[in-house]
Amino acid sequence: MHIIQEEFNTLIDKFRYFGVVTNQLKPMAPWIKGILEDFANIHDELNDSYSEYLQLLEIIEDKISLYSKVRSEVEEKLTLNILQQLQEE
Structure with a gap:
């Protein structure tokens, strides 16, 4: 989970850098x-309590599924952005 959080923070920093360099920070x-809100919603420590190991596994499985969904949304947005830039040129 910590690795995912670190990678996500790095990704967001790269988005911001890309937005500044391409002068697209406002549209982005x-x-x-x-994406930040979706990612923050995954981390709900109040509802992540568990009393059995199997419950922990279910929680982790749900989080991984949500991470995958956010990743798919990011990929879709990036692909759309790249296609729009290619059409402009």
């Missing part, structure tokens, strides 16, 4: 914010 801001 809403979807970066949405």
Whole structure:
């Protein structure tokens, strides 16, 4: 989980850098914010309590599924952004 968080932070930093370099930070801001919110919603420590090992495994499985969903959304946004830039050129 910690590795995923570190990688996610690095990804967001790269998005911001990309936005600044390409002068697209304003258009990118809403979807970066949405991704941050989705990622933050995955970490719900109040509801992540468990009393049995199997419950912990279910929680982790659910989180991995949510991480995959966020990753798919990021890939879709990046692909769309790249396609739009290619059409502009």
